[in-house]
Amino acid sequence: MLFNSIDFAIFLPIVFILYWFVTNKNLKLQNLLIVAASYLFYGWWDWRFLLLIVFSTLVDYSIGRGLKTEENQKKRKVLLWISILVNLGFLGFFKYYNFFLDNFITAFSFFGTEIKGNSLNIILPVGISFYTFQTLSYTIDVYKRKLEPTTDFIAFSAFVSFFPQLVAGPIERATHLLPQFYKKRKFDYTLAVDGMRQILWGLFKKIVIADNCAVFANDIFNNSGDYSGSTLFLGALFFTFQIYCDFSGYSDIAIGTSRLFGFDLMKNFAFPYFSRDIAEFWRRWHISLSTWFRDYLYIPLGGSRGGLWMKIRNTFIIFIVSGFWHGANWTFVVWGALNAIYFLPLLLTNNNRNNLDVIAKNKIVPSLHESYQMLRTFLLTVLAWIFFRAENMQHALSYIAGIFNTSFFTVPSFATMKPLELLVVPLIFFFLLLEWFGRDSEFGLQRIGLKWNRVFRWGLYTGIVICLFLFSTKEQTFIYFQF
Structure with a gap:
């Protein structure tokens, strides 16, 4: 369902009326309405892809509960990697399978070896890159003990599927959005x-x-x-x-x-x-994604704290991965690398925060x-x-x-x-x-x-x-x- 469609113009007032005039006295009913409305909103494109959201919700909710009770660090890390591999596995299959297959075949052909491979007619689920990163933020923050894992499955489902930002962000952090589903909301004119x-x-x-x-x-x-x-x-x-x-x-x-x-x-x-400058541009463009990569990739890699080589390496990694996140095409990779080239002189001269x-x-x-x-x-x-x-x-x-x-x-x-x-x-x-x-x-x-x-x-x-x-x-x- 598109924001700029007649469907949404009908959908939004109906949900608004039900939310504030029918379910307003019960927080769980409000959250349940949000889940139902979000699934309807997303299923408007293709109901089959709702199964991915439901599965991702179940996986990360269960892993969060597991991380709450598990004290053994090795087992906690296993749980974290299950979440990462499941979420990124789905993302990789739907978004990058044909890209990697085609480039794998091309690489071997360059060396004179012909390999046959069948590309698949894969339909990319709308917004998969957005809700995948949103659920990952929950698991990672629970693993790092920055967030108490939820026991409210309905609230967690609403957090994952919240229809206004489900398909194109902002990519919300669980630390910011999830607690809002626990609190009673009052209409503010x-x-x-x-x-x-x-x-x-x-x-x-x-x-x-x-x-x-x-x-x-x-x-x-x-x-x-x-x-x-x-x-x-x-x-x-x-x-x-x-x-x-x-x-x-x-x-x-x-x-x-x-x-x-x-x-x-x-x-x-x-x-x-x-x-x-370009550093300022990236503080102002798609802030939810750039800060996600900063906190969950750039800083864990060492950020800009290391020597010259580490600064260069981490800068290119963060921009190239950001480019590749946008799509399975070398043009996105080059777009990311070009922005890294723009950004690097500012970082190396300590002018990136001017x-x-x-x-x-x-x-x-x-x-x-x-x-x-x-x-x-x-x-x-x-x-x-x-x-x-x-x-x-x-x-x-x-x-x-x-x-x-x-x-x-x-x-x-x-x-x-x-x-x-x-x-x-x-x-x-x-x-x-x-x-x-x-x-x-x-x-x-x-x-x-x-x-x-x-x-x-x-x-x-x-x-x-x-x-x-x-x-x-x-x-x-x-x-x-x-x-």
Whole structure:
């Protein structure tokens, strides 16, 4: 079930009414309703994949109970590895089986040995990378004794399957989200209104910006050999805004929806395109994943505490694994490695934590130096996104080669675009303007207009709603559903 669908527009009010007006006096019934609603939400795509979520829930719940009573360290480690192998085993099979098989065959062919292998027609379960990492956080934290294992199976099932963030995050930690299912929730009007405002902003980013940028980006990337360097560069720019608005739009809707039910989810994006260096960008982009890899992979490997070699090794490991998490394609690996190359000089010179505050804090416009830093970081990010979007390495390299030639200085071609579609360009500037003035908030629209006259404030909201209807395209899935 898509957030930007009629199905969800019907589903959400029904669950909301049942949650606050029917089950509100019984915490277990509320949690049970969340489980049922989440399974319906997920099963809307393919009910068979619900078995994976149920199995993962049973495995990690049982292992958590086992870790609670087991004091022998070796046996505790065995239990932990069972959880890791089961969860990553499912993820590896569904997501990477054909990739490893094809590359294994190719590697032997390079040395003159022909090996036959049958690839499988595997359907990737929606959101498997997200809920797998979420359940793993529970087992690992219980093993490290950072979290008391739960005895409430319904609450744990609700934590694993919580529908707002089930298929594309934020990837919640059990230490943050699970305890919220133990506490009685009371309806908070202010929190709910703020949630509705965040849902509206998320829908605007997805439907108006991302989906319309996709019209340009898909055409240009799919026909890159037919376009000039200037048009290819614009195609990369459109994809840059598409992927941010698509993914952060999902996160906004997920967080806003959670607030309607009295839950607090972690912030997943913090205006990353206003970053002054790549280190700041990665503190602001997909925060739930980057902090997950930091805490469960980078720090256990030694982080940046060791010598020069360890710093370099760990930096490349964390970025390459992050790239590979996104998909079974060498383009994602190169995307991760390229970001490691961007990041490494900052780490080695101890400049990776220079920009921890909001850019141009308490100022309307950034300084010239900040503008230069922001533009430089943005252009490096645009270049990296080409690998992320390309079909394969050959496509990515030919796309980049097509940009860096004399045709870059020609007028871009928009011959196939309709006049209404071209309006996405001023809408991008409108979106950036609101994000800029809301950059010290949780989301772009959170505080904007709150002190305005009611007529102007509701005029802004009405204008956004009109844009949702006027610029809506054919119902499009979210990009990160494939990961």
